[in-house]
Amino acid sequence: MKHYQVRMSGGRIGEGFNGRPPAFEPIALSTNGSTTTSQTGLSCPWPAPSTRVLVGWIDRLVGGGLNADRRGCPHLKDQLHQLLTRPVDTVVCTLLDESPEAPMNSALAHHDPAKLLAGIWLLGELTGAKNRWIVAEGGTPFRWLAEVREGAAQLKLRMIWLRNDYPQSDPSVLLHTLLNRKLRPKRLPTEQGVLLLDAAAAIDIGQIALCNKPVERTPLAFRDHTAGVSRFVTVPTGMKISEALAAAGVATEGKELRQGDLLRDLRIDGNATAGSGELVVHVNPREPARSPDSCVRCGWCVEGCPTRIQPAGLLEAAQRRNPDLADHYGLDSCIECGICTYVCPSHLPILDGIRQIRQQSDELNKQLSGTVEKTG
Ligand code: SF4
Numbered sequence: 541m542k543h544y545q546v547r548m549s550g551g552r553i554g555e556g557f558n559g560r561p562p563a564f565e566p567i568a569l570s571t572n573g574s575t576t577t578s579q580t581g582l583s584c585p586w587p588a589p590s591t592r593v594l595v596g597w598i599d600r601l602v603g604g605g606l607n608a609d610r611r612g613c614p615h616l617k618d619q620l621h622q623l624l625t626r627p628v629d630t631v632v633c634t635l636l637d638e639s640p641e642a643p644m645n646s647a648l649a650h651h652d653p654a655k656l657l658a659g660i661w662l663l664g665e666l667t668g669a670k671n672r673w674i675v676a677e678g679g680t681p682f683r684w685l686a687e688v689r690e691g692a693a694q695l696k697l698r699m700i701w702l703r704n705d706y707p708q709s710d711p712s713v714l715l716h717t718l719l720n721r722k723l724r725p726k727r728l729p730t731e732q733g734v735l736l737l738d739a740a741a742a743i744d745i746g747q748i749a750l751c752n753k754p755v756e757r758t759p760l761a762f763r764d765h766t767a768g769v770s771r772f773v774t775v776p777t778g779m780k781i782s783e784a785l786a787a788a789g790v791a792t793e794g795k796e797l798r799q800g801d802l803l804r805d806l807r808i809d810g811n812a813t814a815g816s817g818e819l820v821v822h823v824n825p826r827e828p829a830r831s832p833d834s835c836v837r838c839g840w841c842v843e844g845c846p847t848r849i850q851p852a853g854l855l856e857a858a859q860r861r862n863p864d865l866a867d868h869y870g871l872d873s874c875i876e877c878g879i880c881t882y883v884c885p886s887h888l889p890i891l892d893g894i895r896q897i898r899q900q901s902d903e904l905n906k907q908l909s910g911t912v913e914k915t916g
């Protein structure tokens with residue numbers, strides 16, 4: 541896969557923060573008393589791994605409120621349960637952020653290094669994985685991750701520094717870069733022998749393990765594109781995003797909300813709740829609808845596509861409502877990064893088309909498997 545360099549702000553981590561990692565402001569309700577510990581000389585008294593121990597820990601973590609499902613940490617509960625039948629050789633905690641103007645993972649790792657390291661160490665012991673890696677962006681300011689580096693060395697966790705051009709943090713791209721393994725979009729990394737989680741999930745695991753406290757709060761970063769500022773907060777898990785934005789003083793009237801990276805165009809409304817999606821929320825002025833022009837066959841979408849498929853062909857398949865044609869053009873490999881839509885000079889809604897044809901294809905496959913089950 542090639543790396544297509546798209547940075548929405550054109551910046552690197554640390555720019556715009558005066559070199560200091562952003563602090564998190566607690567919002568509403570009382571905190572659960574969790575504290576940031578800074579000890580890196582961890583001594584973890586957990587027993588050697590076995591399936592019985594793993595089952596017990598999965599129950600404990602899930603019972604403690606661990607419930608992450610984000611781009612950098614897909615279906616964590618399902619990944620954990622799959623460990624019971626499918627061993628992994630690698631645990632990866634990614635600190636890569638999709639939005640440099642809201643570097644959530646790097647900021648969390650700076651503020652809670654002990655829990656982060658404990659979470660990764662525990663998963664490494666439970667799985668018996670030979671590779672225990674923390675993947676960070678090469679350009680992260682040194683002091684942000686100083687304690688993580690030190691603790692990682694003590695716990696024999698390897699730090700891997702990557703250039704983080706979008707969409708490097710996508711699980712499929714990341715596993716290909718790190719291990720040359722092919723992870724199909726929307727499949728679990730554990731199917732490729734990797735347990736993948738992000739900083740927030742590792743810290744949640746560390747909190748349950750070290751402090752024996754359930755996860756009751758969620759970190760969020762709000763990027764206000766009108767004001768050009770990012771606000772980092774922690775809120776009670778389950779709080780409405782609209783309430784959290786209001787409490788943080790971010791104006792939303794006449795604005796659109798998107799979660800994750802902007803290019804993915806994942807729109808949410810204010811009723812979405814903290815903890816149920818991505819940890820970065822972008823607040824943008826509402827854009828006027830743009831009429832697309834015809835495809836001029838420039839090939840920019842093909843050139844920009846990190847998985848080297850045929851975006852224009854996928855749009856054509858969507859317009860014809862033809863899943864077979866979409867398969868032919870590589871639908872199965874699309875990671876929905878949105879680069880094709882971003883570069884298209886005709887403003888064609890390629891990503892929307894891809895999502896529509898994917899949904900149609902999924903429904904068709906479900907119907908087919910239902911028919912096979914019945915006739916079988
Ligand atoms: S969204 Fe577009 S650029 Fe990204 S993988 Fe899919 S087809 Fe390629």
Ligand code: SF4
Binds near residue numbers: 835836838885888
């Ligand atoms: S970038 Fe847009 S105009 Fe160019 S080939 Fe792709 S779909 Fe057509």
